[in-house]
Amino acid sequence: MMKLDLNVEGTAPSPSPDLPRERREASVGVAQATVAALRSMIRDGRLRPGDTLPPQRDLARDLSVSRATLREALSILATIGEIVAREGGRGFVCADPSGAPATPSWRFAARYSLSEVYQFRFIVESYAAELAALTHTNQEIADLKECTTTFRNAAREKDLNAYAQADFDFHNLIMRISRNKLLVDMHQTFASVLLESQRLPTERRGNLLFAVQEHDRILEAIAMGDPDGANYYMRKHISMAGSRAGLPPSQLP
Known part of the structure; x- marks a missing residue:
């Protein structure tokens, strides 16, 4: 498993602030689409709890995205707890949903979603x-x-x-x-x-x-x-x- 190119705190690099706003926002949109594709793989059983995610290069190729976009998507999934880093920081595994807390209730739901x-x-x-x-x-x-x-x-x-x-x-x-x-x-x-x-x-x-x-x-x-x-x-x-x-x-x- 290739080690993911994450920084010491565990996040993927962000688009440079020197990029034009249109390019920055396009990169975020592609990352969100990649997140949705990976979540679909988890939910339809192609990736099951405890499975190690394929190497970055393979996932990026299969999803037709850049490695940078994939890293961003993996960072988002790790943030929301759908994948967890393997011991030693070498790659990710799919989280066990039975161990995840339920989505907390939103107590202002009667006023605003x-x-x-x-x-x-x-x-x-x-x-x-x-x-x-x-x-x-x-x-x-x-x-x-x-x-x-x-x-x-x-x-x-x-x-x-x-x-x-x-x-x-x-x-x-x-x-x-x-x-x-x-x-x-x-x-x-x-x-x-x-x-x-x-x-x-x-x-x-x-x-x-x-x-x-x-x-x-x-x-x-x-x-x-x-x-x-x-x-x-x-x-x-x-x-x-x-x-x-x-x-x-x-x-x-």
């Missing part, structure tokens, strides 16, 4: 990140770094309450940095709904550090004054967070 919440976040928070890249101060970047440190520590300690709160605080701070008072007020108005959407992924099996790394990329783009990159990485983060919360690919923003 979970997919509606992630659609809202996808639109609003990506634009806020774009504005934040244009309006931030050095102190605000330092505050965002402090949020990511708290988030990372909570992930490593598996303190799920602190993890969800640090996640919310990071996004709330980006709203404030955007300098758009209506966005800030909207985020505060729906704070309980948004915090709950950020708590759901902690109830499902998966590596908590994936979201931390996504925050790192958003922060880096904001700090570099790159509005397109900040928008792109926030949209990608929200979409992947929706996967971790239990949304099927067809309902992801």
